[in-house]
Amino acid sequence: MWKTNLEETKQRYINWWNHKGIILNMWEHFQEGVKPHADVPAPPAPKDLNQKWFDPEWRAEYLDWYVAHSCLKADMLPVANTQLGPGSLAAILGGVFEGGEDTIWIHPDPQFKDDITFNPEHPNYLLHKALLKACKEKAKGNYYVGMPDLMEGMDVLAALKGTDKVLMDTVTQPDVLEHQMQQINDIYFKVFDELYDIIREGDEMAFCYFSSWAPGKMSKLQSDISTMISVDDYRRFVQPFIRQQCQKIDYTLYHLDGVGALHHLPALLEIEELNAIQWTPGVGEPQGGSPKWYDLYRKILAAGKSIMACWVTLDELRPLLDNIGGDGVHLEMDFHNEDEVEKAMRIVEEYQSDSRQALQQTSSSADEQTSGQVINLDDLSDDQAVNRIIDEAERKFADLSNKTHQANSANKANKTNEPDRPSLKEIARERLLILDGAMGTMIQARRPSEQDFRGERFANHPVDVLGCNDLLSLTRPDIVLDIHRMYLDAGADIIETNTFNAQRVSIADYRLEEYCREMNLEACRLARRAADEYTAKTPEKPRFVAGSMGPTNKACSLATDTTQPGWHAFGYSTLTDAYAEQAEALIEGGVDVILIETIFDIENARAAVEAARNAARKAGRNVPIMLSFTNVNGDGVNMLGQSVEQFIDSVAGDDILSVGVNCCPDPLTAVPVLERLGSRTGYLISLYPNAGKPDASGRYPMTPEMTQAAMWSIAERHVTDIIGGGGGGAAAPPPPPPPARHLPRQFLLEARLWNPSRDCVSRPIQYTSKRADKLTSGRADEQTRTQLRNSLTVKALQKAIFRLPKDRLLQAKRPSMTPQKTAFRKTADKPLRRQAPTPSLTPYSRARPTSA
Incomplete structure (x- = not known):
């Protein structure tokens, strides 16, 4: 030809x-x-x-x-x-x-x-x-x-x-x-x-x-x-x-x-x-x-x-x-x-x-796994068979979160040597991860003055800067560093950089746009210093730094007041550029993960995800992304009527570490959302709620001890992998982790994972103490029921929930990444069955296509 x-x-x-x-x-x-x-x-x-x-x-x-x-x-x-x-x-x-x-x-x-x-x-x-x-x-x-x-x-x-x-x-x-x-x-x-x-x-x-x-x-x-x-x-x-x-x-x-x-x-x-x-x-x-x-x-x-x-x-x-x-x-x-x-x-x-x-x-990775995809239960006891199925399904669920069409981008970005320590995902499979609390609340508790915010460097700045918390990384770094250390003393695994508003869109209110990059770099230096200090003291518990990227004070999905500072040219591209500068500085500063939080408009979040991915690629690094939404109802819809689940599907990729909720006034109200997200994604699930609803003076009613008690009830349900504090959350010892091995959220019984027979439980179950008594009734002795009620560990669930005859346990199958059926694949040496498209053009016209 x-x-x-x-x-x-x-x-x-x-x-x-x-x-x-x-x-x-x-x-x-x-x-x-x-x-x-x-x-x-x-x-x-x-x-x-x-x-x-x-x-x-x-x-x-x-x-x-x-x-x-x-x-x-x-x-x-x-x-x-x-x-x-x-x-x-x-x-x-x-x-x-x-x-x-x-x-x-x-x-x-x-x-x-x-x-x-x-x-x-x-x-x-x-x-x-x-x-x-x-x-x-x-x-x-x-x-x-x-x-x-x-x-x-x-x-x-x-x-x-x-x-x-x-x-x-x-x-x-x-x-x-x-x-x-x-x-x-x-x-x-x-x-x-x-x-x-x-x-x-x-x-x-x-x-x-x-x-x-x-x-x-x-x-x-x-x-x-x-x-x-x-x-x-x-x-x-x-x-x-x-x-x-x-x-x-x-x-x-x-x-x-x-x-x-x-x-x-x-x-x-x-x-x-x-x-x-x-x-x-x-x-x-x-x-x-x-x-x-x-x-x-x-x-x-x-x-x-x-x-x-x-x-x-x-x-x-x-x-x-x-x-x-x-x-x-x-x-x-x-x-x-x-x-x-x-x-x-x-x-x-x-x-x-x-x-x-x-x-x-x-x-090569798939070849190594192929031999373990079929479980032979013939020669095993009931308990051994159950243990084997659980181990195999757990491994396959881990594969689930690493199987998307963004794998090539993640592999390309992974060009540098990562620290010799377990990843956040690996730690989350063993226990709950603890995120720090509200930086703003801790700063306000110290009542910094206008002079504290200005310092010598910004003494003659033309507008007030009181309340610009991100600026303190430059003018009062001692305050920011001390807060990081307090949260680390309280048991935090992850601390956030003081950069929630450190991008040009939000910081325009203070006329500080030209200092955004420096704010992010200095905030990273402070958080990195604190995290590395505590990791050096106890290497068996590594600490991580999350680069905080807030939602800004504007929304791409809503009209904005063009008379306000920085709003005259606001749009998706403006927001993407602002986030790009912030993300590049955070990654250059050495964060372990990007935390895009308090998402109330998914278009803003989309711009942040795009900027974070481009920045990671530009730096040649593999930087995970955490997504945390606010004001989401039990149907997974936010206050603007946008579907959180559809957005998560649209940005799916290897680099998404977790999805979750923050700044809700009552932790228990977030449970339906967490369960919904947990049953539909392969990502870790996070929750860091507010300490109740603030009063007229802005004070939050819940003490650290009250917040801790509320969060323990969440942890006991096993619907989240990462917990922390939101608005009003102060440094206090976190709730103790469940004894023995923390039951990963992914282990909720579900037909997509287990393919159980019709007689088996085939829908997600909340493992509350009361429900545990009901589930174990007649299936295990009192000692087992007590163990399940108190610890809810894998072993307890194996005995109490999965104790079924061998002939009623089906071999585990690899789950689908999406609720829909995935397209079947043929061997690499034989082309797949597939097809082609059609427009309404002639071979003579270069006019753009229109519907037929």
């Missing part, structure tokens, strides 16, 4: 269908400045629109010239676009063709009947075959002949009879509509197979839209009409038939078109056999390389699907890959010349190398 690096591109496509690596392609080709691959003359101009679109010989000559003069660098494929309009299956079934200047229109069939039949001698079907055969003969093996965009399902039916009528059918004759969907699917397979036999190159084929390739049958699937139907209707009239196509076609890609279709994404992700999803934002929205869509891509990748991002510009390329990683990413770039292509190739090669290194490390 005319493409010189075709074999490399084909291998990259095989990797992509298997959710690995990057494809660098473009939606259409360009010819300007390209050296022709062959001396192919251009055909004469078409006589009219009918010849331009419906004359197989003329189109074959034109496409031969088109491909011969197109840029084929990177992963751009030589493909003849044989498009006969978007959804040409409708024309095959009776729709009426009309050639336009830039596309082909398909009008409804004036004789449409509810009983849909296929006529293999229909002129429009014969035209399809004649066009493909003419192009195939002309190609002579120099390029692929692409599969036309047939479309399917409700989109085809809408083209046949009208969109409004199809929508009415969902109400007036749903059974007829459902039957028609099956009829269209059956016809689709007949047509697809016959056309595939014409265009195939061995088993290989290419698809017109996106000029994409697969080693077997592939197709782009869609349902653009789904923006106008409910989730229930989608699951009835669309999802089952998309699933059929995914099961019968080797490689499938779904064209998700417009924000109005996003509510159907969960149903799409449930289709195991679907390989990839292409995102078209739609009219009025930024194109596929925009940061607005990072969370969407991450969610799709985390569900085990590859993604295709379209109309990505060169300046968007690196930020996009920084944020979503380099595995399972198909880039349809907006190139205009070969210089842009070569620049993009150099950028992508950096991420391809990282992915290859991560893949090698992951493969």
